[in-house]
Amino acid sequence: MVAARAEKELAIQLPGGRDGRDPERAIKRGPSRLPREFILATQRDRLYDGLVRTVAAHGYANATVTEICRAAGVTRPAFYEHFDGKEAAFLAAYTRGTDLLLGVLEREYREGSHDWHSAVWRHLESLLEILAGTPAFAEAAIVEIEMVGADARRKRAELLNRFRGFFSGAPELPKQVDRGTVIDTVIGGVYAAIYQRIAIGRATDLPDLLPSLAYYVLTPFGLAVPPGARVGAVGAAASKSVHYPSTPSSSMPLFLTADQE
Template sequence: MDPKNLRSSDVLLLPGARTGRDPARSIKPGPRRQPAGVVAATQRERLLDGLVRTVAERGYQHATVSDICRAAGVTRPVFYELFNGKEDAFLAAHRFGTGVVVRRMAAAFAAESDWCAGIREALGAMLQLLAGTPSFATMAVIEIEAVGPAGRLERDQLLTRFRVFFAEVPQLPCGVRVQEMVDAVVGGVYSAIYRRIASGRTDQLPELLPVLGMFCLAPFLGPAEADRRLGSRIGEDPSCTRSDPATTQQ
């Protein structure tokens, strides 16, 4: 699916994109109240939004459950009906939001006919999403470390998901293992994004696209070839066309 053709109803927002107290999601009391499942789902969404914004503002260590509930307009008893505690809610917000990011990247990647253009479009989709929701970017990229071992495990599991975008890279010389190189590249991209967010320049993330595109292609194609493909209309270069998955180097 071409992300340019996504209907508004198909687009899932990142947690933190709306305020927890968004009037459009208020729960009306009385006999016409929504079904219990719908109410619980709405309260959960509001709590995730409230958590992301509170953690981005105060930091994970200083954000309290009461702060999160206040930002969401949801009571503490309801919070504990839905989550085991602050860490559980944080990880739920992280998983949901990063899932949205990865799916949007996958859609952008699949819309291109070649790997080079696909990588660039996937990176662009990620950078635009994070820049558009700075509270989620701060919560997911910066504050994840403050969660402790569970947060680091969650981050490591996320980074391995990005291997799928490099399934078609060519064989490397000198016995260098492709997966190890891919993991190094993914880690470098994450580090560059971290530094930009940590320095308060989240809105400038899309400016990283040229350098990150080069960083992702150069280890596998060489700097000169990566520059040529990024500088030309990549989709018109037959040497960058995706190979048959059955013969792709894993």
């Protein structure tokens, strides 16, 4: 219950999680006694929401600064006080959202159980639930980022690199297997599965991927999770380890190397 509440609160904080024109965040015209820093921060957050929702609805290429400002309830001059243009605004919203998301997951990983296979299940579940709870952010950050340019691709590579930290507690692999390659391939595969589900308009169904993705992440490290396993059954399921042979054979799992940024 606590975890579900925290995920819901984070989803609201993510860019696109709220209506940019929400009356509760409106700033009345004319002289204001509010600190300028508060006004600027409120405008920026509303622009994040307006941008993400506009990009999710119309695509990055078709989203205009005028439409973003309209969705945020912010004037064009105010927009350019914060950002040089649409790309800069998108990158700022992307950085804000992914830092929030990864920050929560990383903190939970550091403070949580040292049972790695259970942690994998728990953190995948959180990731999928949060993205499903903010489909506009999922669409913009996972799918539409492809249209933004080289700086966005570098930002995405930085994001994916941060996921390597979640493998610090993973079991060792056979000596002939390059650990970094396996980890990067698993991260790339999970990202691709999430991308595909969002790209066909089913972001809200992302939690359905949990059993398959948990199986995909755990199996290379000798920890098999049967499809349909529940969170409480992960420990028992993971005890059924996969024993790798000491030398390569046709029975060993094969992994494709993902393209690196």
